[in-house]
Amino acid sequence: MDYKKIIAAAVFAATDAALNEEEIYRLLEVPKQENLGDYAFPAFALAKTFHKNPAVIAEELATKVKSDYFDHVEAVGPYLNFFLSKNVVSNEVIKQVLNEGADYGYFDEGHNGNVPIDMSSPNIAKPMSMGHLRSTVIGNAVANILAKRGYHPIKDNHLGDWGTQFGKLITAYKLWGNEEDVKKDPIKNLVAYYVKFHEEDVEHPELDDEARLWFKKLEDGDEEAHRLWKWFSEVSLKEFQRVYDILDIQFDIYNGEAFYNDKLDEVVELLKQKNLLEESEGAQIVRLDEYNLSPAVILKSDGASLYITRDLATAIYREREFDFAKNLYVVGSEQTHYFKQVQAVLLKMGFESAKEMHHIPFGLITVNGKKLSTRSGRIILLEEVLNDSMDLALKMIEAKNPALPNKEQVAREVGVGAVVFNDLKNERILAEDFNLEEILKFEGDTGPYVQYTHARGQSILRKAQELAITGSDYALDDANAWVVVKQLEKFPEIVKEANDRFEPSVIAKYTLKLSQAFNRYYGNSKILADDGGIHARLGLVQATATVLKESLRLLGIKAPEQM
Numbered sequence: 001m002d003y004k005k006i007i008a009a010a011v012f013a014a015t016d017a018a019l020n021e022e023e024i025y026r027l028l029e030v031p032k033q034e035n036l037g038d039y040a041f042p043a044f045a046l047a048k049t050f051h052k053n054p055a056v057i058a059e060e061l062a063t064k065v066k067s068d069y070f071d072h073v074e075a076v077g078p079y080l081n082f083f084l085s086k087n088v089v090s091n092e093v094i095k096q097v098l099n100e101g102a103d104y105g106y107f108d109e110g111h112n113g114n115v116p117i118d119m120s121s122p123n124i125a126k127p128m129s130m131g132h133l134r135s136t137v138i139g140n141a142v143a144n145i146l147a148k149r150g151y152h153p154i155k156d157n158h159l160g161d162w163g164t165q166f167g168k169l170i171t172a173y174k175l176w177g178n179e180e181d182v183k184k185d186p187i188k189n190l191v192a193y194y195v196k197f198h199e200e201d202v203e204h205p206e207l208d209d210e211a212r213l214w215f216k217k218l219e220d221g222d223e224e225a226h227r228l229w230k231w232f233s234e235v236s237l238k239e240f241q242r243v244y245d246i247l248d249i250q251f252d253i254y255n256g257e258a259f260y261n262d263k264l265d266e267v268v269e270l271l272k273q274k275n276l277l278e279e280s281e282g283a284q285i286v287r288l289d290e291y292n293l294s295p296a297v298i299l300k301s302d303g304a305s306l307y308i309t310r311d312l313a314t315a316i317y318r319e320r321e322f323d324f325a326k327n328l329y330v331v332g333s334e335q336t337h338y339f340k341q342v343q344a345v346l347l348k349m350g351f352e353s354a355k356e357m358h359h360i361p362f363g364l365i366t367v368n369g370k371k372l373s374t375r376s377g378r379i380i381l382l383e384e385v386l387n388d389s390m391d392l393a394l395k396m397i398e399a400k401n402p403a404l405p406n407k408e409q410v411a412r413e414v415g416v417g418a419v420v421f422n423d424l425k426n427e428r429i430l431a432e433d434f435n436l437e438e439i440l441k442f443e444g445d446t447g448p449y450v451q452y453t454h455a456r457g458q459s460i461l462r463k464a465q466e467l468a469i470t471g472s473d474y475a476l477d478d479a480n481a482w483v484v485v486k487q488l489e490k491f492p493e494i495v496k497e498a499n500d501r502f503e504p505s506v507i508a509k510y511t512l513k514l515s516q517a518f519n520r521y522y523g524n525s526k527i528l529a530d531d532g533g534i535h536a537r538l539g540l541v542q543a544t545a546t547v548l549k550e551s552l553r554l555l556g557i558k559a560p561e562q563m
């Protein structure tokens with residue numbers, strides 16, 4: 001129920017059509033202070049029509065507006081303040097949440113329109129970094145939120161599986177590599193070969209020629225080159241898969257960069273047809289002056305394609321294959337200028353669908369204040385971070401609740417949830433710092449805090465089962481319950497905002513507010529007291545647990561029943 005609509009209708013009825021209902025609706029505000037009611041209507045808007053002082057208008061309207069949904073209406077200066085009936089609204093909101101269950105908050109905005117989401121996209125033969133974690137986790141949450149708004153998300157892992165580095169890797173492997181080592185610990189060993197290549201080629205520049213040759217062979221479909229490349233890809237992907245399994249994140253497609261190899265000529269052809277290619281120092285470029293962007297280099301002077309050539313092919317492929325409603329790229333903010341170039345080139349080529357292309361950038365990640373980079377050697381493996389978090393969660397649970405059944409499973413859910421929540425709780429563009437002890441605290445702005453609140457609700461519901469309470473009414477007029485009810489009522493709007501802004505933090509922040517409101521209520525009321533109100537109180541607990549669980553699901557976080 002949209003209570004603003006009810007208020008707008010009541011004001012409309014009391015003002016002789018001085019303003020239309022939609023205008024009134026738009027003017028309604030939520031007062032900053034709680035003692036000023038749930039909504040306020042600024043009477044300034046009527047001053048011209050009624051030729052009266054707004055304060056006088058507010059005063060008069062206060063006696064005229066009527067609805068069963070209002071407890072009372074008060075004029076304060078030029079404002080008309082509405083206090084909703086706690087009993088009526090609580091009853092309605094709780095009933096709705098309980099009826100709809102996990103579907104509460106669903107709205108079919110998308111009509112099942114396809115939305116490819118380019119996410120995770122680590123590079124073959126390189127470790128998956130914390131930056132890839134952000135893309136994976138943010139992309140997954142964005143996908144869940146889109147589905148809740150009626151879209152059909154298509155999670156696409158655009159693996160970095162092509163490029164001249166594979167020539168170097170093959171060269172290095174053939175010189176110093178060992179099959180058994182690669183099988184045992186693929187990425188670690190492949191990285192080691194690659195690093196050794198770069199150390200050696202300072203003294204032996206002929207290695208570079210060798211690498212170029214191998215890459216050429218790879219491009220030409222040479223059997224050995226292709227076999228090695230494929231093998232490197234498979235063993236790397238197997239390692240990445242371990243992380244995806246821990247996170248319980250699945251992809252719909254894995255169309256890496258190599259997938260577009262046979263689609264690049266067409267891109268170049270199209271650019272030529274449109275007269276967009278220009279030669280510059282031997283390279284083929286597209287000028288983007290009118291977009292205030294530096295030129296996009298499409299082909300190097302030796303005719304080789306680039307990262308952007310593949311992304312152009314990718315966008316065109318997605319349009320044809322999926323006829324997408326939106327086309328999303330969850331990639332770090334360091335590639336912002338780059339994605340602007342991709343979009344600009346597509347627009348120049350006449351692809352109108354590029355208007356629905358959105359880069360969803362995110363900030364850098366640091367661990368205990370330190371920057372991460374693969375090149376400097378300070379490789380922090382994502383898997384290690386997740387494993388450490390699960391280990392620490394298990395220790396905490398063993399200390400707090402040693403009798404808990406399936407401790408290992410809960411520790412997994414809490415440990416992983418803590419990392420994911422930390423990743424999503426702030427606006428994605430902000431840099432994120434990471435400290436395991438902090439993010440695992442059961443109090444504060446953490447995932448475990450929200451999970452714990454949910455488990456606390458479930459524990460009350462378990463106890464209540466024995467009492468076999470029945471009833472049909474969820475009227476509550478407790479001030480602390482009211483804060484919870486108002487949060488529950490907001491949920492559909494929160495999902496919409498998170499979706500509109502591709503911003504999972506809107507939901508993460510909401511779960512914290514709902515948890516805080518619920519814990520205040522929990523601490524100040526005897527929920528299981530044997531009186532006439534117990535049915536309504538349990539309804540509130542159940543509704544809160546439902547919305548917390550669903551919010552966590554949207555973020556890609558599990559909600560254990562006990563912890």
Ligand code: ARG
Binds near residue numbers: 121
């Ligand atoms: N593999 C790239 C990297 O690690 C990310 C790819 C992003 N997606 C894209 N379509 N360019 O930086």
